[in-house]
Amino acid sequence: MDYNKLADLLLPNITKTPDDYASAYPARELKEGAVVTRFAPSPTGFLHIGAIYASMVGQRAAKSTEGVFFLRIEDTDKLREIDDGVTEIVKGLSAFGIVADEGFQPDGGEKGNYGPYKQSERAEIYQCYVKELIKKGLAYPCFCEEDEMARIREQQEKNKQTTGYYGEFAKCRNLSLEEIEQNIKEGKPFVVRLKSPGDENKRISFVDAIKGKIEMPENNQDIVLLKRDGIPTYHFAHAIDDHLMGTTHVIRGDEWISSTPTHLQLFWVLGFKPPKYAHIAPIMKEDNGGKRKLSKRKDPEAAVMFYHSEGYPKEAVMEYLTTISNSNFEDWRKANKFESIDKFPFTFKKMSVSGALFDMNKLIDVSKNVISLFDADYVYECVSNWAKQYDEDFYNIISRDAEYTASLFQIDRGGKNPRKDIAKWSDAKAYCEFFFDELFTPNDCYPEQLSKEDIKAVLTEYVKAYNEDDDKDAWFANIRSLCEPLGFSPDVKAYKQSPESFKGHVGDVSTIIRVATTGRVNTPDLWSIMKLLGKQRVLQRLNDAINRI
């Protein structure tokens, strides 16, 4: 068969040669050991948290070796593609601080010398290489229809043979040039398949950067290279793009492991040096005792938007994801409490081999720690940004006096053992409601064992004694001095020794004042709160409380 003739018949419009592309995509000039990674999503729906995870790994691997991390859009499936898919991906990533060195940028632009970074714009590149393969007799057109394929499959299943298009079942392999010409003339659609040189009985092995050595049978399927529409399949596009773009490490979900022999074969027939593979385990979810991948239908936490709308800071999500990805991260963090996460020496080897269950408790814990280290101004900024988008009323209230709001986040912050009340920005409202008159709801939740008269007496006396200029010690001494005349013990220990001789202790007196001013039994440091509230509001609330009794 004259393969050159066949190639021109099938792809008449392709005039460039692989050499043209080889010179258009020169080897990258990077320092020794630099790693080139990429995140290559298809714009088929919302951004999954797994995408953040995978890109974080890619970015970290590249950054730690002064390499390159790029973003390539794999839009070869027009049926599943959604509008704004690319924007969603880029925005979603950048919301977590992930911006690619090359490829699509948050501003909508495209950066880098190895583009285009969108596969739909690379059609003729793929076709050029397919044509080359046809010329070498390594690829051929296949005119089989769907029902025909189904019939073959049925037969194979019946005979307990491996299903698929291969060997003797690959009937279009043996078409003569004349038959092909005839089919083309009749306008029959075709796909281009690889004439697989693989042998099912031979084995191929490769070393996965995460999972170690993996051995599998060679691929003997004549996989589709070019679909009817002339667009390549994932497999083929992967081989071409990652070669041309100089990817050194392909980081992807481990659902791809089983097609890696096919990919290795593709690199081989194309004469390309294959990249290293790092197959990462997916984040799982517990489901009826079993494990399954985080699902977008069932699990809100699968969507990147979830973290955004709940208000988990991007730093916390990254921190959590790193905890999952590198088992030694927590130890490192303990030893480097204030260090930027970028300094963490990331390695593939430490990555978990099997899928970790998503642990919301752990995220919350990590997030509380992360937020507890933020300064008050930054907390305010974050809460404000969050509220602006998700709770406008709250936003209007807190932004009226930025300084005031920021200072309320300063309570017990900045010291050695900061409070950890807030795990996500949506917690902020509940945390600080009583600081704002619009959000403050009086709630007379006084301890039940105290009589109304006693409560009233405490409040009445306190209104007289209250001095807003008191420092913390004086403030508390003041409360303490109220105790005895009112029948309360100024000392908790003394109270515990003979509870029957007191109405309560200084803690109860504090609680009464606390409830009257904040509507709560539990709050952060009351003195700080009253300081912030100011004399007028404190007295107002105290007197209101007295009047309600």
Place this chain on the structure above:
RNA sequence: GGCCCGGUGGUCAAACGGUUAAGACACCGCCCUUUCACGGCGGUAAUACGGGUUCGAUUCCCGUCCGGGUCACCA
């Protein structure tokens, strides 16, 4: 079903031929304390099962079971 990968407390995970089998989260208790937190101390809880190999197996080998992935003109 074929082919891969995996199985240490509820979860995430160390230990890679010899440990009383770490640590973190969650849970429980105690201490600190004017409340709540924070912090400190302590506790419950694990090597899937069965065979080997070995003086000795969480660790190596085999089998069973269980879980996950994959078998498209989807990625």
